Amino acid sequence: MNNDGISSTLNNSTKNSWLLLIGVILVGANLRVPLTSVGALISFIRDDLAISNALAGFITTLPLLAFALISPFAPKIANRIGMEWTIMLSLVVLIIGIVIRSLSGIGFLFTGTLFIGLAIAIGNVLIPGIVKMNFPLKIGLMTGIYAIFMNIFGALGSGLSVPIASIGNFGWQGALGVWGALTMVSLLIWLPQLSKRRNQKTNVKTEKKEKSNLWRSPLAWKITIFMGGQSLTFYTLITWLPDILHSNGYNLNSAGWMVFLMQFALIPFTFIIPVIAEKMKNQVGLSVATALLFMIGFVGLLQGSPALVPVWVILLGIAGGSAFSLSMMFFTLRTKDGKEAAELSGMAQSFGYLLAAVGPVLVGALQDITGGWTIPLFLLILLSVVLLIVGIASGREGQVTDGIDLYPAKAVVKQ
Missing domain, CATH: 1.20.1250.20 (MFS general substrate transporter like domains)
Structure with a gap:
């Protein structure tokens, strides 16, 4: 490979690393703001839809139940189609959820909220794995970066919801829907990561073990x-x-x-x-x-x-x-x-x-x-x-697999 080829490869590698970094930050930014933005608007939603306080409180409880429901399945989905594709699909579901939640009606409100909870749960689960795979020497730094953006945007969601709702005819629906723009930008930035699963395929046959428990x-x-x-x-x-x-x-x-x-x-x-x-x-x-x-x-x-x-x-x-x-x-x-x-x-x-x-x-x-x-x-x-x-x-120093047989079946070697 000549010098121009080496330079081009290094430039592409640097570009891809920066795109991944920005993508992780933006995915992290979406993990709190769709939830925190609704908290300050509960009274607006309750009065507009004429619902009880108990039902209004369920708006914040439903995503947590969705987190508990989908979290164990997120790694299984990622193992089948890849982490990058799974996160992309979660962003699509998040956009759909934000749009549905912003429509008028109790049914739309809770259906959209459920979609949002399912989408955020996948991001919550998979981002630590993405960081470990792609930034093995900078795990602490990357974890800190995406966590701080997650919490900053979460705080912005709490603080800006009421002012946005007061603009023109936005109302609570517009104040919740506006965050879909952030998710859309995040999706566009994440799209280049979808090529990784294809590029990482290999013809080498390796040991196949039972899944760890x-x-x-x-x-x-x-x-x-x-x-x-x-x-x-x-x-x-x-x-x-x-x-x-x-x-x-x-x-x-x-x-x-x-x-x-x-x-x-x-x-x-x-x-x-x-x-x-x-x-x-x-x-x-x-x-x-x-x-x-x-x-x-x-x-x-x-x-x-x-x-x-x-x-x-x-x-x-x-x-x-x-x-x-x-x-x-x-x-x-x-x-x-x-x-x-x-x-x-x-x-x-x-x-x-x-x-x-x-x-x-x-x-x-x-x-x-x-x-x-x-x-x-x-x-x-x-x-x-x-x-x-x-x-x-x-x-304490160690790993979850230390001293424990998490692979009950013997490995099978393909010839």
């Missing part, structure tokens, strides 16, 4: 519980923190700003923690610090001093950002390849988001039964102890 791995279960615990904590706080603060003397407007402060505090740590975690021999110290911050924050809320609430909220935000990032890093650091990372991600997120869907309901029921927030906060403190235990185990 990560559900038999104790470490995989500990990572799953860690993922589920942090998801439950985050969505419970998003749901009930305003009411908890209101009971401590905050008005609802100020309580809303405290929720914003918590989300703002977690953003930088979704970038910092993965970069630090990748450089450490193990992540036990980070897991311990994360659990302790949760404990301190919840004990602070239990103490009830209004003047110190911003401190407790910031600590909970830092803990939430750290816990989420550690979960994403465990998917890649504790697996041997991108396929296994996607399988662990699917397992953990299925269970995790099922817990996340149950958590706010359980905490709300405890408040109804006891008439206060003391018992629910004690429950969250107990959950922090569980996160400490499984976080220490998940943070």
Whole structure:
């Protein structure tokens, strides 16, 4: 190959790497904003469609149930048609869901919401595998980059929904539908990745093993519980923190700003923690610090001093950002390849988001039964102890397959 050919190959490689980087960032940006944008508009939707508060609340619960339903199947779909094609199809489904949800009518609202939940679940599961396969030496950096864009756009969705709805005749339908433009751009940027599966085909016949069963791995279960615990904590706080603060003397407007402060505090740590975690021999110290911050924050809320609430909220935000990032890093650091990372991600997120869907309901029921927030906060403190235990185990150096026979059948070699 002459110098011009070598130069052309290097230029194409650099171009493809940048397109993949931008594609991962844009896919990450779509993983929160379709959900967070609806939260600020719940009252508009409820009044316009004349639905109850319980039915309106189901708008945020339905995607979490969809996450739990589809997450275990995302790796199986990806194994059949490829990760790149599966993510492309998820973006198409996401666009369809956003369009349907933006039409008038209760049926369209919930059908579109279900489509959105299914699409986002696939992206949640597969992006860690994409990162491990394509950026094996920069896992922490790439995880931090897509996580921070995911949370920034999630915050933008919360903050911009009402102003957009107030523009002309946009209303809540337009405010929800406008994010379809972001998904469309993401799809166009992602299209060049579809050639990879074809290019990676090989004529070499290799060993064929039975599929691994990560559900038999104790470490995989500990990572799953860690993922589920942090998801439950985050969505419970998003749901009930305003009411908890209101009971401590905050008005609802100020309580809303405290929720914003918590989300703002977690953003930088979704970038910092993965970069630090990748450089450490193990992540036990980070897991311990994360659990302790949760404990301190919840004990602070239990103490009830209004003047110190911003401190407790910031600590909970830092803990939430750290816990989420550690979960994403465990998917890649504790697996041997991108396929296994996607399988662990699917397992953990299925269970995790099922817990996340149950958590706010359980905490709300405890408040109804006891008439206060003391018992629910004690429950969250107990959950922090569980996160400490499984976080220490998940943070130790090793892989989910170590010492466990996840391949019960013998490998068959093709001649």
